[in-house]
Amino acid sequence: MTLRISVIGTNYLGATHAAGMAEFGHQVVGVDIDPARVATLAAGRSHIYEVGLEPLLARHTRSGRLRFTTDYAEIADWADVHFLGLGTPSAPDGSADLSQLHSAVDALAPLLTRPTLVVGKSTVPVGTALALQERLRVQAPIGDGVEVAWNPEFLREGFAVEDTLRPDRLVFGTQSARALEILEQVYAIPLTEATPVVRCDLATAELIKTAANAFLATKISFINAMAQMCQAAGGDVVLLADALGYDKRIGRDFLNAGLGFGGGCLPKDIRALAVRADELEVGVLSQLVEAVEAINDGQRNELAELAIEQLGGEVTGVRIAVLGAAFKPGTDDTRNSPALTVAERLHAAGAEVLIYDPQAKLPPRDNFVQVGSVEEAVAGAEIVLHLTEWPEFRYLDPHALGELAKNKIIIDGRLKLHAPSWRDAGWKVVQIGRAS
Numbered sequence: 001m002t003l004r005i006s007v008i009g010t011n012y013l014g015a016t017h018a019a020g021m022a023e024f025g026h027q028v029v030g031v032d033i034d035p036a037r038v039a040t041l042a043a044g045r046s047h048i049y050e051v052g053l054e055p056l057l058a059r060h061t062r063s064g065r066l067r068f069t070t071d072y073a074e075i076a077d078w079a080d081v082h083f084l085g086l087g088t089p090s091a092p093d094g095s096a097d098l099s100q101l102h103s104a105v106d107a108l109a110p111l112l113t114r115p116t117l118v119v120g121k122s123t124v125p126v127g128t129a130l131a132l133q134e135r136l137r138v139q140a141p142i143g144d145g146v147e148v149a150w151n152p153e154f155l156r157e158g159f160a161v162e163d164t165l166r167p168d169r170l171v172f173g174t175q176s177a178r179a180l181e182i183l184e185q186v187y188a189i190p191l192t193e194a195t196p197v198v199r200c201d202l203a204t205a206e207l208i209k210t211a212a213n214a215f216l217a218t219k220i221s222f223i224n225a226m227a228q229m230c231q232a233a234g235g236d237v238v239l240l241a242d243a244l245g246y247d248k249r250i251g252r253d254f255l256n257a258g259l260g261f262g263g264g265c266l267p268k269d270i271r272a273l274a275v276r277a278d279e280l281e282v283g284v285l286s287q288l289v290e291a292v293e294a295i296n297d298g299q300r301n302e303l304a305e306l307a308i309e310q311l312g313g314e315v316t317g318v319r320i321a322v323l324g325a326a327f328k329p330g331t332d333d334t335r336n337s338p339a340l341t342v343a344e345r346l347h348a349a350g351a352e353v354l355i356y357d358p359q360a361k362l363p364p365r366d367n368f369v370q371v372g373s374v375e376e377a378v379a380g381a382e383i384v385l386h387l388t389e390w391p392e393f394r395y396l397d398p399h400a401l402g403e404l405a406k407n408k409i410i411i412d413g414r415l416k417l418h419a420p421s422w423r424d425a426g427w428k429v430v431q432i433g434r435a436s
Protein backbone atom coordinates (compact mmCIF):
# COMPACT_ATOMS: atom_id res chain seq x y z
CA MET A 1 0.00 0.00 0.00
CA THR A 2 1.37 3.38 -1.00
CA LEU A 3 1.57 5.87 1.83
CA ARG A 4 2.14 9.61 1.86
CA ILE A 5 5.28 10.19 3.84
CA SER A 6 7.06 13.33 4.93
CA VAL A 7 10.64 13.25 6.11
CA ILE A 8 11.61 16.29 8.15
CA GLY A 9 15.34 17.02 8.07
CA THR A 10 17.30 16.06 4.98
CA ASN A 11 20.90 15.57 6.00
CA TYR A 12 22.55 12.09 5.96
CA LEU A 13 19.71 10.43 7.77
CA GLY A 14 16.73 12.26 6.32
CA ALA A 15 17.89 12.44 2.69
CA THR A 16 18.67 8.74 2.63
CA HIS A 17 15.46 7.82 4.41
CA ALA A 18 13.38 9.94 2.01
CA ALA A 19 15.03 8.35 -1.03
CA GLY A 20 14.62 4.89 0.50
CA MET A 21 10.92 5.44 1.19
CA ALA A 22 10.41 6.49 -2.44
CA GLU A 23 12.24 3.33 -3.53
CA PHE A 24 9.76 1.33 -1.39
CA GLY A 25 7.02 2.83 -3.55
CA HIS A 26 5.68 5.58 -1.29
CA GLN A 27 4.92 9.21 -2.14
CA VAL A 28 7.53 11.19 -0.27
CA VAL A 29 8.20 14.83 0.54
CA GLY A 30 11.43 15.83 2.25
CA VAL A 31 11.33 19.02 4.31
CA ASP A 32 14.25 21.16 5.34
CA ILE A 33 14.73 24.76 6.43
CA ASP A 34 17.84 25.08 4.24
CA PRO A 35 16.66 26.30 0.79
CA ALA A 36 20.02 25.54 -0.87
CA ARG A 37 19.93 21.94 0.28
CA VAL A 38 16.29 21.60 -0.78
CA ALA A 39 17.14 22.96 -4.24
CA THR A 40 20.04 20.50 -4.63
CA LEU A 41 17.97 17.51 -3.54
CA ALA A 42 14.97 18.58 -5.62
CA ALA A 43 17.25 18.59 -8.65
CA GLY A 44 18.03 14.94 -7.92
CA ARG A 45 21.52 15.66 -6.61
CA SER A 46 23.08 14.82 -3.29
CA HIS A 47 24.82 17.37 -1.05
CA ILE A 48 26.80 14.57 0.62
CA TYR A 49 29.10 11.86 -0.73
CA GLU A 50 27.20 8.65 -0.17
CA VAL A 51 27.44 5.71 -2.54
CA GLY A 52 24.18 5.07 -4.41
CA LEU A 53 22.27 8.03 -2.97
CA GLU A 54 22.39 10.30 -5.98
CA PRO A 55 21.04 7.73 -8.47
CA LEU A 56 18.14 7.05 -6.11
CA LEU A 57 17.41 10.77 -5.68
CA ALA A 58 17.64 11.32 -9.42
CA ARG A 59 15.34 8.41 -10.24
CA HIS A 60 12.62 9.34 -7.80
CA THR A 61 12.67 13.11 -8.24
CA ARG A 62 12.23 12.39 -11.96
CA SER A 63 9.42 9.87 -11.39
CA GLY A 64 7.62 12.44 -9.23
CA ARG A 65 7.52 10.11 -6.23
CA LEU A 66 9.99 12.26 -4.31
CA ARG A 67 9.82 16.01 -3.74
CA PHE A 68 11.54 18.44 -1.43
CA THR A 69 10.22 21.62 0.12
CA THR A 70 10.92 24.20 2.80
CA ASP A 71 7.20 24.67 3.46
CA TYR A 72 5.64 22.68 6.31
CA ALA A 73 2.16 23.67 5.10
CA GLU A 74 2.69 21.36 2.11
CA ILE A 75 3.10 18.30 4.29
CA ALA A 76 1.21 18.91 7.54
CA ASP A 77 -2.17 17.47 6.72
CA TRP A 78 -1.02 15.76 3.53
CA ALA A 79 1.15 13.03 5.01
CA ASP A 80 -0.05 9.78 6.57
CA VAL A 81 3.14 9.73 8.60
CA HIS A 82 5.84 12.28 9.42
CA PHE A 83 9.37 11.03 10.03
CA LEU A 84 11.76 13.16 12.07
CA GLY A 85 15.27 12.72 10.71
CA LEU A 86 17.00 15.64 12.40
CA GLY A 87 20.41 15.89 13.92
CA THR A 88 20.96 15.68 17.68
CA PRO A 89 24.45 17.14 18.09
CA SER A 90 26.27 17.50 21.39
CA ALA A 91 25.38 20.42 23.63
CA PRO A 92 28.33 21.98 25.49
CA ASP A 93 27.70 19.73 28.52
CA GLY A 94 27.75 16.59 26.34
CA SER A 95 23.99 16.01 26.49
CA ALA A 96 22.05 15.77 23.24
CA ASP A 97 21.05 19.14 21.81
CA LEU A 98 17.41 18.61 20.84
CA SER A 99 16.86 22.09 19.41
CA GLN A 100 16.50 20.89 15.81
CA LEU A 101 13.82 18.39 16.86
CA HIS A 102 12.09 21.07 18.90
CA SER A 103 12.08 23.56 16.02
CA ALA A 104 10.70 20.97 13.62
CA VAL A 105 7.97 19.93 16.00
CA ASP A 106 7.10 23.58 16.72
CA ALA A 107 6.80 24.30 13.00
CA LEU A 108 4.67 21.23 12.32
CA ALA A 109 2.36 21.11 15.33
CA PRO A 110 0.21 24.24 14.72
CA LEU A 111 -0.62 22.91 11.24
CA LEU A 112 -1.95 19.51 12.34
CA THR A 113 -5.74 19.35 12.09
CA ARG A 114 -6.24 15.64 11.51
CA PRO A 115 -5.03 12.58 13.50
CA THR A 116 -1.33 12.23 12.81
CA LEU A 117 1.51 9.82 13.45
CA VAL A 118 4.94 11.38 13.98
CA VAL A 119 7.81 8.89 13.95
CA GLY A 120 11.23 9.76 15.31
CA LYS A 121 14.32 8.32 13.66
CA SER A 122 16.94 10.50 15.34
CA THR A 123 19.16 9.20 18.13
CA VAL A 124 17.80 10.70 21.35
CA PRO A 125 18.08 10.37 25.11
CA VAL A 126 15.52 8.01 26.56
CA GLY A 127 12.35 9.94 27.42
CA THR A 128 12.54 12.29 24.44
CA ALA A 129 9.74 10.64 22.43
CA LEU A 130 7.14 11.19 25.15
CA ALA A 131 8.32 14.75 25.74
CA LEU A 132 8.01 15.50 22.01
CA GLN A 133 4.54 14.00 21.96
CA GLU A 134 3.51 16.34 24.77
CA ARG A 135 5.05 19.30 22.93
CA LEU A 136 3.11 18.39 19.78
CA ARG A 137 -0.19 17.84 21.60
CA VAL A 138 -0.02 21.18 23.38
CA GLN A 139 0.43 23.08 20.13
CA ALA A 140 -1.59 21.05 17.60
CA PRO A 141 -5.24 21.94 16.83
CA ILE A 142 -5.93 18.18 16.82
CA GLY A 143 -4.46 17.92 20.34
CA ASP A 144 -4.25 14.32 21.56
CA GLY A 145 -4.86 13.20 17.98
CA VAL A 146 -1.09 13.40 17.51
CA GLU A 147 0.81 10.27 18.43
CA VAL A 148 4.55 9.71 18.50
CA ALA A 149 6.33 6.45 17.66
CA TRP A 150 10.07 5.73 17.60
CA ASN A 151 11.80 3.87 14.80
CA PRO A 152 15.56 4.32 15.25
CA GLU A 153 17.90 4.21 12.32
CA PHE A 154 21.09 2.14 12.25
CA LEU A 155 22.57 3.23 8.94
CA ARG A 156 26.31 3.54 8.56
CA GLU A 157 27.84 6.35 6.55
CA GLY A 158 29.24 4.91 3.36
CA PHE A 159 26.53 2.21 3.38
CA ALA A 160 23.56 4.45 4.08
CA VAL A 161 21.51 3.43 1.04
CA GLU A 162 22.25 -0.26 1.46
CA ASP A 163 21.38 -0.12 5.17
CA THR A 164 18.14 1.75 4.45
CA LEU A 165 16.94 -0.56 1.70
CA ARG A 166 18.10 -3.76 3.39
CA PRO A 167 18.16 -3.09 7.14
CA ASP A 168 19.48 -5.89 9.33
CA ARG A 169 16.65 -5.24 11.78
CA LEU A 170 13.74 -2.90 12.31
CA VAL A 171 12.68 -1.47 15.65
CA PHE A 172 9.11 -0.25 16.05
CA GLY A 173 8.56 1.58 19.33
CA THR A 174 4.84 2.32 19.48
CA GLN A 175 1.97 3.04 21.85
CA SER A 176 -0.95 1.81 19.74
CA ALA A 177 -1.99 -0.89 17.30
CA ARG A 178 -2.70 1.82 14.71
CA ALA A 179 0.86 3.19 14.86
CA LEU A 180 2.29 -0.31 14.53
CA GLU A 181 0.06 -0.98 11.54
CA ILE A 182 1.29 2.19 9.80
CA LEU A 183 4.94 1.30 10.41
CA GLU A 184 4.30 -2.18 9.03
CA GLN A 185 2.85 -0.58 5.89
CA VAL A 186 5.80 1.80 5.59
CA TYR A 187 8.26 -1.11 5.75
CA ALA A 188 6.14 -3.66 3.88
CA ILE A 189 8.98 -4.38 1.45
CA PRO A 190 11.77 -5.22 3.93
CA LEU A 191 9.18 -7.06 6.01
CA THR A 192 8.44 -9.38 3.08
CA GLU A 193 12.18 -10.12 3.02
CA ALA A 194 12.02 -11.57 6.54
CA THR A 195 13.84 -8.65 8.17
CA PRO A 196 13.79 -9.20 11.94
CA VAL A 197 11.51 -6.77 13.78
CA VAL A 198 11.53 -5.78 17.42
CA ARG A 199 8.16 -4.38 18.49
CA CYS A 200 8.48 -2.50 21.74
CA ASP A 201 7.62 0.57 23.79
CA LEU A 202 9.08 4.03 23.19
CA ALA A 203 11.76 3.89 25.88
CA THR A 204 13.10 0.55 24.69
CA ALA A 205 13.24 1.81 21.10
CA GLU A 206 15.18 4.91 22.14
CA LEU A 207 17.57 2.86 24.27
CA ILE A 208 18.17 0.19 21.62
CA LYS A 209 19.78 2.77 19.37
CA THR A 210 22.14 4.24 21.97
CA ALA A 211 22.96 0.79 23.30
CA ALA A 212 23.93 -0.38 19.80
CA ASN A 213 26.34 2.53 19.34
CA ALA A 214 27.71 2.17 22.87
CA PHE A 215 28.34 -1.52 22.32
CA LEU A 216 30.17 -0.86 19.04
CA ALA A 217 32.29 1.81 20.73
CA THR A 218 33.05 -0.57 23.60
CA LYS A 219 34.19 -3.26 21.18
CA ILE A 220 36.57 -0.81 19.51
CA SER A 221 37.99 0.45 22.79
CA PHE A 222 38.35 -3.10 24.07
CA ILE A 223 40.47 -4.11 21.10
CA ASN A 224 42.49 -0.92 21.37
CA ALA A 225 43.23 -1.69 25.01
CA MET A 226 44.31 -5.16 23.89
CA ALA A 227 46.53 -3.51 21.27
CA GLN A 228 48.27 -1.68 24.11
CA MET A 229 48.69 -4.99 25.85
CA CYS A 230 50.10 -6.59 22.71
CA GLN A 231 52.47 -3.66 22.32
CA ALA A 232 53.66 -4.05 25.90
CA ALA A 233 54.00 -7.82 25.69
CA GLY A 234 55.11 -8.24 22.09
CA GLY A 235 51.87 -9.81 20.80
CA ASP A 236 49.93 -9.20 17.58
CA VAL A 237 46.49 -7.62 17.99
CA VAL A 238 45.33 -8.41 14.46
CA LEU A 239 45.86 -12.13 14.90
CA LEU A 240 44.29 -11.85 18.34
CA ALA A 241 41.20 -10.16 16.84
CA ASP A 242 41.00 -12.81 14.12
CA ALA A 243 41.03 -15.55 16.74
CA LEU A 244 38.39 -13.80 18.87
CA GLY A 245 36.28 -13.24 15.78
CA TYR A 246 35.99 -16.96 15.04
CA ASP A 247 33.95 -17.23 18.21
CA LYS A 248 30.43 -16.57 16.93
CA ARG A 249 29.47 -15.03 20.27
CA ILE A 250 32.10 -12.33 19.74
CA GLY A 251 32.35 -11.81 15.95
CA ARG A 252 35.23 -10.17 14.07
CA ASP A 253 33.45 -6.92 13.14
CA PHE A 254 34.44 -3.77 15.03
CA LEU A 255 37.57 -5.42 16.37
CA ASN A 256 39.91 -3.42 14.14
CA ALA A 257 42.43 -1.80 16.42
CA GLY A 258 44.04 1.50 15.55
CA LEU A 259 43.12 5.12 15.94
CA GLY A 260 39.69 4.40 17.38
CA PHE A 261 36.26 5.71 16.59
CA GLY A 262 35.17 9.14 15.45
CA GLY A 263 32.42 10.58 13.26
CA GLY A 264 29.15 12.34 13.87
CA CYS A 265 27.52 9.49 15.82
CA LEU A 266 29.46 7.18 18.10
CA PRO A 267 31.34 9.83 20.13
CA LYS A 268 28.36 12.12 20.67
CA ASP A 269 25.86 9.33 21.24
CA ILE A 270 27.89 7.61 23.95
CA ARG A 271 28.58 10.97 25.65
CA ALA A 272 24.84 11.74 25.66
CA LEU A 273 24.18 8.24 27.02
CA ALA A 274 26.61 8.85 29.87
CA VAL A 275 24.95 12.17 30.70
CA ARG A 276 21.49 10.59 30.65
CA ALA A 277 22.70 7.64 32.75
CA ASP A 278 23.99 10.10 35.36
CA GLU A 279 20.66 11.96 35.32
CA LEU A 280 18.89 8.67 35.99
CA GLU A 281 21.53 7.72 38.59
CA VAL A 282 22.81 4.73 36.67
CA GLY A 283 26.44 5.41 37.52
CA VAL A 284 27.74 2.01 36.37
CA LEU A 285 26.80 2.84 32.80
CA SER A 286 28.37 6.29 32.75
CA GLN A 287 31.55 4.80 34.25
CA LEU A 288 31.69 2.18 31.52
CA VAL A 289 31.24 4.84 28.84
CA GLU A 290 33.94 7.03 30.41
CA ALA A 291 36.43 4.17 30.27
CA VAL A 292 35.57 3.60 26.61
CA GLU A 293 36.06 7.30 25.87
CA ALA A 294 39.34 7.48 27.75
CA ILE A 295 40.80 4.61 25.74
CA ASN A 296 39.58 6.21 22.53
CA ASP A 297 41.10 9.62 23.30
CA GLY A 298 44.30 7.90 24.39
CA GLN A 299 44.77 6.31 20.97
CA ARG A 300 44.85 9.72 19.26
CA ASN A 301 47.30 11.15 21.79
CA GLU A 302 49.52 8.16 21.61
CA LEU A 303 49.75 8.26 17.85
CA ALA A 304 50.71 11.92 17.82
CA GLU A 305 53.32 11.28 20.50
CA LEU A 306 54.67 8.28 18.63
CA ALA A 307 55.18 10.43 15.53
CA ILE A 308 57.04 13.05 17.56
CA GLU A 309 59.16 10.35 19.18
CA GLN A 310 60.06 8.88 15.77
CA LEU A 311 61.26 12.33 14.76
CA GLY A 312 63.57 12.59 17.75
CA GLY A 313 61.23 14.58 19.99
CA GLU A 314 61.23 17.80 17.97
CA VAL A 315 58.88 18.57 15.07
CA THR A 316 59.12 22.33 14.65
CA GLY A 317 59.21 23.04 10.91
CA VAL A 318 59.22 19.31 10.14
CA ARG A 319 57.12 18.23 7.18
CA ILE A 320 54.63 15.45 7.97
CA ALA A 321 52.42 13.64 5.44
CA VAL A 322 48.99 12.58 6.65
CA LEU A 323 47.05 10.08 4.55
CA GLY A 324 43.34 10.37 5.30
CA ALA A 325 41.15 13.09 6.80
CA ALA A 326 37.68 11.51 6.82
CA PHE A 327 36.68 9.80 10.08
CA LYS A 328 36.56 6.50 8.19
CA PRO A 329 36.89 5.40 4.58
CA GLY A 330 33.93 5.63 2.20
CA THR A 331 32.77 9.04 3.39
CA ASP A 332 33.78 12.68 3.06
CA ASP A 333 32.70 13.32 6.65
CA THR A 334 35.41 14.76 8.91
CA ARG A 335 33.33 15.28 12.04
CA ASN A 336 35.34 14.22 15.09
CA SER A 337 37.89 12.62 12.79
CA PRO A 338 40.72 10.82 14.61
CA ALA A 339 43.00 11.64 11.66
CA LEU A 340 42.37 15.36 12.02
CA THR A 341 42.91 15.30 15.78
CA VAL A 342 46.36 13.79 15.22
CA ALA A 343 47.09 16.29 12.45
CA GLU A 344 46.04 19.18 14.69
CA ARG A 345 48.21 17.96 17.58
CA LEU A 346 51.26 17.76 15.31
CA HIS A 347 50.57 21.15 13.85
CA ALA A 348 50.25 22.55 17.36
CA ALA A 349 53.66 21.02 18.12
CA GLY A 350 55.12 23.06 15.24
CA ALA A 351 55.04 20.59 12.33
CA GLU A 352 54.12 21.45 8.76
CA VAL A 353 51.27 19.01 8.04
CA LEU A 354 50.26 18.05 4.50
CA ILE A 355 47.03 16.05 4.27
CA TYR A 356 45.61 14.01 1.44
CA ASP A 357 42.16 12.45 1.43
CA PRO A 358 40.40 10.96 -1.59
CA GLN A 359 37.02 12.54 -0.72
CA ALA A 360 37.03 14.85 2.27
CA LYS A 361 37.34 18.53 1.52
CA LEU A 362 38.70 20.48 4.45
CA PRO A 363 37.55 24.04 4.88
CA PRO A 364 40.49 26.37 4.21
CA ARG A 365 42.35 26.91 7.47
CA ASP A 366 45.81 27.92 8.38
CA ASN A 367 46.86 24.93 10.45
CA PHE A 368 47.52 22.46 7.67
CA VAL A 369 47.59 22.17 3.93
CA GLN A 370 45.34 19.85 1.97
CA VAL A 371 46.98 18.49 -1.17
CA GLY A 372 45.54 16.70 -4.19
CA SER A 373 47.53 13.47 -4.19
CA VAL A 374 49.45 11.05 -2.00
CA GLU A 375 52.63 11.99 -3.88
CA GLU A 376 52.25 15.68 -3.10
CA ALA A 377 51.76 14.88 0.58
CA VAL A 378 54.72 12.53 0.77
CA ALA A 379 57.20 14.63 -1.23
CA GLY A 380 59.84 15.87 1.22
CA ALA A 381 58.02 14.42 4.26
CA GLU A 382 60.07 13.31 7.23
CA ILE A 383 57.37 10.87 8.32
CA VAL A 384 54.16 9.51 6.75
CA LEU A 385 51.07 8.81 8.85
CA HIS A 386 48.38 6.45 7.55
CA LEU A 387 45.34 7.56 9.54
CA THR A 388 42.19 6.69 7.54
CA GLU A 389 42.24 3.31 5.85
CA TRP A 390 40.98 4.16 2.36
CA PRO A 391 41.34 0.95 0.28
CA GLU A 392 43.55 2.73 -2.26
CA PHE A 393 46.20 3.37 0.40
CA ARG A 394 46.68 -0.37 0.67
CA TYR A 395 47.85 -0.46 -2.94
CA LEU A 396 50.37 2.37 -2.79
CA ASP A 397 53.80 1.67 -4.25
CA PRO A 398 56.28 1.89 -1.33
CA HIS A 399 59.25 2.00 -3.77
CA ALA A 400 57.92 5.00 -5.69
CA LEU A 401 56.94 6.83 -2.48
CA GLY A 402 60.34 6.04 -0.97
CA GLU A 403 61.91 8.11 -3.77
CA LEU A 404 59.79 11.11 -2.75
CA ALA A 405 59.97 11.02 1.05
CA LYS A 406 62.79 12.58 3.00
CA ASN A 407 62.72 9.77 5.58
CA LYS A 408 61.24 6.37 4.93
CA ILE A 409 59.22 6.13 8.15
CA ILE A 410 55.51 5.33 8.12
CA ILE A 411 53.17 4.96 11.08
CA ASP A 412 50.21 2.79 10.13
CA GLY A 413 47.56 4.09 12.50
CA ARG A 414 44.96 1.66 11.15
CA LEU A 415 47.03 -1.54 10.97
CA LYS A 416 45.94 -2.08 7.39
CA LEU A 417 49.13 -1.72 5.38
CA HIS A 418 51.05 -4.77 4.23
CA ALA A 419 54.11 -4.04 6.34
CA PRO A 420 56.47 -6.60 4.69
CA SER A 421 56.14 -4.86 1.28
CA TRP A 422 56.98 -1.49 2.84
CA ARG A 423 59.90 -2.95 4.77
CA ASP A 424 61.21 -4.59 1.58
CA ALA A 425 61.23 -1.12 0.02
CA GLY A 426 63.37 0.17 2.89
CA TRP A 427 60.66 1.74 5.07
CA LYS A 428 60.50 1.62 8.82
CA VAL A 429 56.89 0.64 9.55
CA VAL A 430 55.40 1.36 12.98
CA GLN A 431 52.15 -0.36 13.94
CA ILE A 432 50.92 -0.20 17.56
CA GLY A 433 50.18 -3.71 18.77
CA ARG A 434 51.46 -5.60 15.72
CA ALA A 435 54.42 -7.86 15.88
CA SER A 436 56.92 -6.86 13.18
Ligand code: UGA
Nearest residue numbers: 153154155156157220254255256260261262263265327328
Ligand atom coordinates in the same frame (compact mmCIF):
# COMPACT_ATOMS: atom_id res chain seq x y z
C1 UGA B 1 27.63 4.31 13.40
C2 UGA B 1 26.98 2.93 13.56
O1 UGA B 1 27.85 1.92 13.04
C3 UGA B 1 25.66 2.88 12.82
O2 UGA B 1 25.03 1.62 13.03
C4 UGA B 1 24.77 4.01 13.37
O3 UGA B 1 23.51 4.04 12.71
C5 UGA B 1 25.46 5.33 13.14
O4 UGA B 1 26.72 5.33 13.83
C6 UGA B 1 24.56 6.40 13.68
O5 UGA B 1 24.34 6.44 14.89
O6 UGA B 1 24.01 7.16 12.88
P1 UGA B 1 29.06 5.49 11.46
O7 UGA B 1 29.22 6.65 12.38
O8 UGA B 1 28.71 5.70 10.03
O9 UGA B 1 27.94 4.48 12.01
O10 UGA B 1 30.45 4.75 11.51
P2 UGA B 1 31.02 3.31 11.90
O11 UGA B 1 31.14 2.49 10.70
O12 UGA B 1 30.28 2.77 13.06
O13 UGA B 1 32.48 3.73 12.38
C7 UGA B 1 32.65 4.57 13.52
C8 UGA B 1 34.10 4.77 13.81
O14 UGA B 1 34.67 3.60 14.37
C9 UGA B 1 34.98 5.13 12.62
O15 UGA B 1 35.84 6.20 13.00
C10 UGA B 1 35.77 3.88 12.36
O16 UGA B 1 37.03 4.15 11.80
C11 UGA B 1 35.90 3.31 13.76
N1 UGA B 1 36.11 1.85 13.81
C12 UGA B 1 35.16 1.00 13.33
C13 UGA B 1 37.27 1.33 14.37
O17 UGA B 1 38.16 2.09 14.81
N2 UGA B 1 37.44 -0.01 14.42
C14 UGA B 1 36.51 -0.87 13.96
O18 UGA B 1 36.73 -2.10 14.05
C15 UGA B 1 35.34 -0.35 13.39
